[in-house]
Amino acid sequence: MKIAIFGATGRVGRIVTTLxxxxxHTVKALVRTPDKLKELADSSPGLKLVEGNAASAEAVGETVSGTDAVISALSTDGGSLLSDSFPLILEAMNRLEITRIVAIGTAGVLDSRTEPGLLRYQSSESRRTLTRAAEEHHAVLRLLEESRLDWTLVCPTYLPDGPAEGGYRVERGCLPENGTRITTGDTAEFAYAQLFSEQYIRTKAGIAY
Structure with a gap:
């Protein structure tokens, strides 16, 4: 499979790329700083680096072109990069007739158990006082829901660095009850596996131990 990856230098994206x-598989990764993946690229002939920014329609189009599926591990940057880049990614996918995308979100955009009709970040379930990052991920969720693509939004809870431990739980639409953390390793493995599964097509998948 030929896979386009956005956010390949990030904590989850780098693991997905390695997997x-x-x-x-052949991987095309859009990176602002190619040196961050130089060692991996030098040892992996299947990795092609596209230098550029995810807010550039040209760079996004070049990354998506010739691939079969897309993985976005883009995170919020304190600004609007995430919500600015997603329309470009989805436009390129539609234009190139690529239908499968797996994206990393946040548990904040999962459905609230205690306040029906609200997302977790909008409800008393969230302990965070700042909602900017969740709002960015919510904008992405809206774009995915409005699209005709076969999307999966992987929504981890507290995400410490660490290898895959296994034994995690996944729930459609909600965070598994009493879930408190999930490592970057397990999040990456689950997200990567969704490329080859239809179990969570067009839905949010909450993931936690």
Missing amino acids: ALHDG
């Missing part, structure tokens, strides 16, 4: 290359 895909290990399995023999």
Whole structure:
């Protein structure tokens, strides 16, 4: 499979990229600083780096072109990069007739158990006083829901760095009850596996131990 990856230098994206290359897939990764993946690129002939910014329609189009599926591990940057880049990614996918996208979101945009009709970040379930990051992910969720694409939004709770531990739980639309954390390793493995599964097509998947 030929996979376009956005956010490949991030905590989850780098692991996803490594998993895909290990399995023999071809990866095109859009990166602002190619040196961050130089070592991986030098040892992996299946990795092609596209230098540019996810807010550039040209760079996004070049990254998506010739691929079969897209993974976005883009995170919020304190600004609007996430919500600015997603319309460009979805436009390129539609234009190039690519239908499958797996994106990393946040548990804040999962459905609230205690206040029906609200998302977790809008409800008393969230302990965060700042909602800017969740609002950015909510904008992405709206775009995905309005699209005709086969999307999956992987929504981890507290996300410490760490290898895959296994034994995590996944719930459609909601955070698994009493879920408090999930490592970057398990989040990446689950997200990557969704490229080859239809179980969570067009839905949010909450993930936690």
